[in-house]
Amino acid sequence: MKHTIISLTVLFFLFNSCDAFSQNIKIKKTTKPNVILLIGDGMGLSQLSSVFYYGDKTPAVSKFTEIGLINTSSATDIITDSGAGGTAFSCGIKTYNNTIGMNTDTLKVKNITELLSEKKYNTGVISTSAITHATPACFYAHVKSRKMENEIAQQLVSSDIDFFAGGGMQFFSNRVDSVDVLKALSDNGFIINNDKNKPLNQEKKYGFLLAEKAMPEMTNGRGDFLPEYTKLALEYFAEKGKNFFLMVEGSQIDWAGHDNNAEYLIAEMLDFDKAVGVALDFAEKDKNTLVIVLADHETGGFTLAADGKDYNTIKPSFASKEHSTSLIPVLAFGPGSEKFSGIYQNIDIFHKILELTK
Numbered sequence: 001m002k003h004t005i006i007s008l009t010v011l012f013f014l015f016n017s018c019d020a021f022s023q024n025i026k027i028k029k030t031t032k033p034n035v036i037l038l039i040g041d042g043m044g045l046s047q048l049s050s051v052f053y054y055g056d057k058t059p060a061v062s063k064f065t066e067i068g069l070i071n072t073s074s075a076t077d078i079i080t081d082s083g084a085g086g087t088a089f090s091c092g093i094k095t096y097n098n099t100i101g102m103n104t105d106t107l108k109v110k111n112i113t114e115l116l117s118e119k120k121y122n123t124g125v126i127s128t129s130a131i132t133h134a135t136p137a138c139f140y141a142h143v144k145s146r147k148m149e150n151e152i153a154q155q156l157v158s159s160d161i162d163f164f165a166g167g168g169m170q171f172f173s174n175r176v177d178s179v180d181v182l183k184a185l186s187d188n189g190f191i192i193n194n195d196k197n198k199p200l201n202q203e204k205k206y207g208f209l210l211a212e213k214a215m216p217e218m219t220n221g222r223g224d225f226l227p228e229y230t231k232l233a234l235e236y237f238a239e240k241g242k243n244f245f246l247m248v249e250g251s252q253i254d255w256a257g258h259d260n261n262a263e264y265l266i267a268e269m270l271d272f273d274k275a276v277g278v279a280l281d282f283a284e285k286d287k288n289t290l291v292i293v294l295a296d297h298e299t300g301g302f303t304l305a306a307d308g309k310d311y312n313t314i315k316p317s318f319a320s321k322e323h324s325t326s327l328i329p330v331l332a333f334g335p336g337s338e339k340f341s342g343i344y345q346n347i348d349i350f351h352k353i354l355e356l357t358k
């Protein structure tokens, strides 16, 4: 009996000292993490699964260990659009479909790049659509309707963004209203369309507008834009040496879903997975970078069902040309990643990131 009591006492001390030890580590680890948020627009579980069946190597996303699920409904609709879906991540609020960075009373709500800039973070957005499109816009603009892309372009000028890359030149140059947003950007310290092979100057801000409208489809020669510019942004931020927040969007997974085009969708998914690989490679080396992969909603009711009774052949198919409301997988890696497991709301992504970076 006495022996048991001693053992328990020893155990008690062991547990207590372990606790103190882990607390010490926590106190030492006061460095805030960098955050890379990769959004596959329209990427549900079947879209994500496709990279396991159609790629020729181990998918980058297979490295994630912390997995969660989010509900993506907006304030007004069971099924969200990318405006309300992106605003949930960028501002932490449920709002009405089609809005960008505003609440249901059409009042501006501070977004995550504004909040993190106050904490000396550098910030960036990369997208395979126009950089003024709904998802990237949620991270720097505040407008009543996602259709106001001229206004969104103008808001990018005075935003806190330090690096952006995507399409959408038509909203910056040769506009019908003759507002020269390109000039405003360079007046505000941006270098536009720097020679990609020249090193970036950490004292400057950079914008890459590489198409008039959206970037080309993967099936139409986009090449490695998304992984390459993700790498470029990460090298730039590493060079600057401060904390950073980077949003990377695979926009056209959604468009392929609306088109019910499985070949287009799978090509976009494989490209997105490559960009995820770039983010994970950086995070593995850096050891202070949180990588989060998720989607704003699912598009197309995509499935990888059997081709009739042939259980050895996948016949990718769609149930709809619209968005769906199935729960969306969240994958997380790096410091604080364990906070992203569980089933919760899309707006909690914002709050979890803020909690980790405060």
Ligand code: MG
Residues within 6 Å of the ligand: 041, 082, 129, 133, 134, 135, 136, 249, 251, 254
């Ligand atoms: Mg989008």
Ligand code: ZN
Residues within 6 Å of the ligand: 042, 082, 254, 255, 258, 299, 323
């Ligand atoms: Zn859509």
